[in-house]
Amino acid sequence: MxxxxxxxxxxxxxxxxxxxxxxxxxxxxxxxxxxxxxxxxxxxxxxxxxxxxxxxxxxxxxxxxxxxxxxxxxxxxxxxxxxxxxxxxxxxxxxxxxxxxxxxxxxxxxxxxxxxxxxxxxxxxxxxxxxxxxxxxxxxxxxxxxxxxxxxxxxxxxxxxxxxxxxxxxxxxxxxxxxxxxxxxxxxxxxxxxxxxxxxxxxxxxxxxxxxQQLQPKEGVIFEVGADAQTYAEATPQFTSVKEQLAYEAKNIAYNPQMGKVVGKHQGAHYYTIGQRKGLNVGGTKEPLFIIATDVETNTIYTGQGQNHPGLFRKALFIQENEIHWVREDLTLTDGQTMDVMARIRYRQPLQKATLHKFDNGMYISFQDAQSAIAEGQFAAWYHGDELIGSGVIS
Structure with a gap:
């Protein structure tokens, strides 16, 4: 027995x-x-x-x-x-x-x-x-x-x-x-x-x-960035390699206060996460505000109106080399290899069509459709059919 x-x-x-x-x-x-x-x-x-x-x-x-x-x-x-x-x-x-x-x-x-x-x-x-x-x-x-x-x-x-x-x-x-x-x-x-x-x-x-208990509250400012902000209208540059294009698609937008207007105050940027809607306590907007970026260095939160705000979406994400994990070690990719998979960036999210691109410094996941609220620190997991074959921390 x-x-x-x-x-x-x-x-x-x-x-x-x-x-x-x-x-x-x-x-x-x-x-x-x-x-x-x-x-x-x-x-x-x-x-x-x-x-x-x-x-x-x-x-x-x-x-x-x-x-x-x-x-x-x-x-x-x-x-x-x-x-x-x-x-x-x-x-x-x-x-x-x-x-x-x-x-x-x-x-x-x-x-x-x-x-x-x-x-x-x-x-x-x-x-x-x-x-x-x-x-x-x-x-x-x-x-x-x-x-x-x-x-x-x-x-x-x-x-x-x-x-x-x-x-x-x-x-x-x-x-x-x-x-x-x-x-x-x-x-x-x-x-x-x-x-x-x-x-x-x-x-x-x-x-x-x-x-x-550990992170002290400190008051900061909440900015709202309009969906028509200049940063979303910039032309896509010409790329000399796939890696360069993926890096561009995975990169966070660097927001600054000039891009938006002050709509409220918060008690600490480190309490909030990308895509969050509740707990902002800012009223008077036509559509609900969603967090599109947080900056713990300057203790600033950037928001946008509605769940289709362009600041919420990205086509790719990056996982650093030391944070890639293969459940199926026999399927591990080496530098320059790619793999078509189904992936999710949070629990309960329906699986999304994606491609893994392995490079010497880590791995990009590029999605067929742009993904909403890709949050640093969360896990991306990838599947073949109903088998989970690997995962990694979004960086």
Whole structure:
């Protein structure tokens, strides 16, 4: 009997994952990760982790499996929370959930599981894994979940072959309604429980208040740039190479105060992100204002009216060499190579037609259609069909 440690989160997905593994004949152990102590910044009044760990315990009792709690809050603070503060301070928009899977669930947590004699670690992610042979070598594939509405492969885009080899995703072939149905039939306490919202393990967080623990508020100015601004009408230059053209298409516009008019004040450019609409507290415009750029050096925010404002769109993005990650190492591109893929720049975004262009200093992704709100610090992930083959941090 192979032993599997399931990350029981107190939600319905991981509960059903544990049940399915038992049905398949595995020896199952439930482990709850406690990763957060600070209730001051969570929005809900009740303490989310206490309720969650209690639900996880009740599920383990119902299934008759051993259960324990591990406290990973120190590693979580070090690897996830400090990284978030650092990224926001630099004016970038991190994705803590992607990092949490790479650094916590499939690293720190996985090591604890293996020390308990586990052969595998299982989670309640909506994604699938397959194993094929390439040149006589075992290669693990990360595939989209069968439920198109819930596919979570994007959140696992930074996993390595080593991590995938030890991972199981028992609910990947199911839809959410099917998962709830199984939980109800098994009378699991989590059957009707709402999906958790917000940050991996922390719950819903008031982001500015959360960031204010480290990043001091400082008042700055909000500018509005008109859609008819001169910068959007400039003629495209002649390019001498593909690389030069891609660099041009991926480049951020360098905004300055002369390009717009003052429409309000903010409490710190580092609290905001490209494409953001809520939280600006500027009224009186015909269409809602969207953030088209932030400048943490000058503590300035630039906005434009409406979701079709030209300042929101770019045709390409760049990923630095050290931030390119191939899940499928056998498909790695070398300098000068290109690859047609489907890509997304955020969770839930429908896949977009794109081409990867590899150069010595990194990689460009050029899109068939210009993309809205490409945010530095977020992850771009690329696919062949329903297989996620690589990802990287947008620079």
């Amino acid at each position: 192979k032993r599997v440690v399931v990350g029981l989160s107190g939600g319905v997905d991981s509960s059903v994952a544990a049940y399915l593994l038992m049905e398949q004949g595995y020896e199952v152990i439930g482990l709850f990760m406690k990763n957060w102590h600070d209730e001051a910044v969570t929005i809900s009044n009740e303490c989310p982790w206490l309720e969650d760990s209690n639900d996880a315990l009740l599920v383990a009792e119902k299934l008759g499996i051993p259960f324990q709690t591990v406290d990973l809050s120190e590693q979580y603070k070090e690897r996830i929370v400090d990284y978030m503060f650092n990224e926001y301070e630099r004016g970038r928009t991190p994705n803590p959930d992607v990092l949490c899977n790479r650094e916590i669930k499939f690293d720190v947590f996985m090591k604890i599981a293996l020390s308990l004699g586990a052969d595998y670690v299982a989670t309640g992610h909506y994604c699938r894994k397959d194993t094929i042979e390439v040149n006589g070598k075992e290669v693990h594939q990360l595939l989209a979940g069968a439920d198109g509405n819930k596919d979570q492969s994007y959140f696992l885009c930074q996993l390595s072959q080593e991590q995938l080899s030890k991972a199981l995703f028992p609910i990947g072939e199911l839809t959410k309604p099917e998962v709830r149905e199984i939980a109800a039939k098994m009378e699991l306490i989590t059957a009707e429980k709402k999906d958790s919202q917000g940050l991996c393990f922390i719950g819903k967080v008031r982001l500015p208040e959360f960031l204010q």
